[in-house]
Amino acid sequence: MQSEDQSPLAEMAEGFIASVADRTATVGIIGLGYVGLPLLLAFHASGFRCFGFDIDPEKIDKLEAGRSYIHHIAPERIAGLIGSGRSVLTTDYSRLSEVDAIIICVPTPLTTYRDPDMSFVTATAEAIAPHLKAGQLVTLESTTYPMTSEDLLAAILERGSGLKAGSDFAIAYSPEREDPGNPDFDTTSIPKVVGADSRAAADMAEALYATVARKVVRVPSMRTAEAVKLTENVFRAVNIALVNELKVIFDEMGIDVFEVIDAAKTKPFGFMPFYPGPGIGGHCIPVDPFYLTWKAREYGIHTRFIELAGEINSAMPQRVVGRLVEALSDRLGKPIRGARVLLVGLAYKKNVDDVRESPSLVLMEMLEERGAVVDYYDPFVPVMRRTRKHGEFEGRRSVEWSEAGLAGYDAALIATDHDGVDVETLVRAVPLVVDSRGATRGLSAELQARVVRA
Incomplete structure (x- = not known):
């Protein structure tokens, strides 16, 4: 041999x-x-x-x-x-x-x-x-x-x-x-x-x-290299789930989770900042952990921790929509059915044009199921492309950004915090802004009073 x-x-x-x-x-x-x-x-x-x-x-x-x-x-x-x-x-x-x-x-x-x-x-x-x-x-x-x-x-x-x-x-x-x-x-x-x-x-x-x-x-080995990639993205999924859960807890206590994270990350060891949002997107984090859970079942192993993280992250769009529905009723006296809602940001993260597995698509779907009239604005996605799960949105176009145009909406939902979006103009023009990314944190106290965190 x-x-x-x-x-x-x-x-x-x-x-x-x-x-x-x-x-x-x-x-x-x-x-x-x-x-x-x-x-x-x-x-x-x-x-x-x-x-x-x-x-x-x-x-x-x-x-x-x-x-x-x-x-x-x-x-x-x-x-x-x-x-x-x-x-x-x-x-x-x-x-x-x-x-x-x-x-x-x-x-x-x-x-x-x-x-x-x-x-x-x-x-x-x-x-x-x-x-x-x-x-x-x-x-x-x-x-x-x-x-x-x-x-x-x-x-x-x-x-x-x-x-x-x-x-x-x-x-x-x-x-x-x-x-x-x-x-x-x-x-x-x-x-x-x-x-x-x-x-x-x-x-x-x-x-x-x-x-x-x-x-x-x-x-x-190849199986080691394959496991490396899954480990990297399971790590991210679990930590994002953790901060999403912390956001829910701290909201009830009147604590700003972003202020907590900003202070915590000053520690030079033992802490890595992750940030909450309206869900998770992209081609990796929503998908990769489930490749490992699937393979683990072959060995009789139940990946409870990974699956719990998936459940927490998957529940975030429901929470965000719930906050919007509640705020429309409490602040404006409007039902979600018939309300004009502007979804700000379609990409799964800021400053890219990638909409794969984007929570924004789930948010749009959920809002329309409840009877809202939904438009979107995203400078990186002028026209919506076909996706595997939301082909019905193909061809929709981003609205033009103008103060007069923004004033025609009952509410805006910030789903992606693109750097180039003028959030101050948004908050001044739209009666209700629901912020799921902490994008409005730099505004004056007067303007932040018009914002609902989700």
Whole structure:
């Protein structure tokens, strides 16, 4: 039996690593969304010839026209990608045979029953398999449960290609860590965790990612790397649930939770600030913890702590709407049915155009179910795109921002605290403002008296 050092893959790894070093390797990225497109741009900037693959021809057309469909990615970066002559953007997966490294960045949502929806990963693996060739590296970046790479991805690739993972081709897992809109961190400055199925594959993945990331953190296995990503987002989900619960408690006591957090975070150790809101959104925190709870059931383990955090966070939109309904009645003597409500902020967090799993969509749905007439304002989302859960909102447009226009609403609900929104004008113009983000905290006491915290 050959040792790993004598395996065919170990020999092919040497050539792969050499081609990475001299930039003759070709990199293919599958899925050109919030993860894949920044990664494609990073490898292109590092000097590689790149292929970008996506099943959506509209995305390919926009990129080839030099247009960006992600707000924080400037069109100039897309123009540089297209104009270099080193990149190919395509829906033709047969061209995967032309690349040396294949990086998978496709969605991993939940089903209606909060089970993992692996259909995108499965379909992608089946599309890769007929074109897989010896010596290629395949890396999965999509967030998933431990053992996905070895039990699902590798099995599909082996079955469809006739090649063997670990001897004919390399497979690795490196969790995406994108934080859209964060000016302090980007694809290249965030450390890259890498786990692989063999030493040769780990060497290949580390060499590749070291060309775009300032630091590569190598872990013993793919399942460890998969668990790292889940742990990061479970940590965030649990702590957000904690401050959401504290907000409810402190509200009843007449204590401002934001003032508490501001004071607590002055402690230089043992405390990390998290902030409450109208719910949780984005592609990670509302979804990832349930990948772990699902897998844990296979081992007879009930993840009570994680599921409780999910229940608390999921209940926040109901509380926010309840506060709005109550305030309309108590302050204005109006019922929610027929009330004109402006939802301020559609994105799941401030200063981005990302509406995936946004609590704002849930708030809009709940308000309309109660008979309210709802418009929205979001400078980052001028037109609502189709989402998996709220396709009925597709095509709605953000209203124009004007003091006269704002005065026509009975109430405004601040769901996202974008920096550029003039909250002072909002509070002066609208009779009732419900603030779920603490966006009005800097206003005068006179104006804050017109605001209800939720």
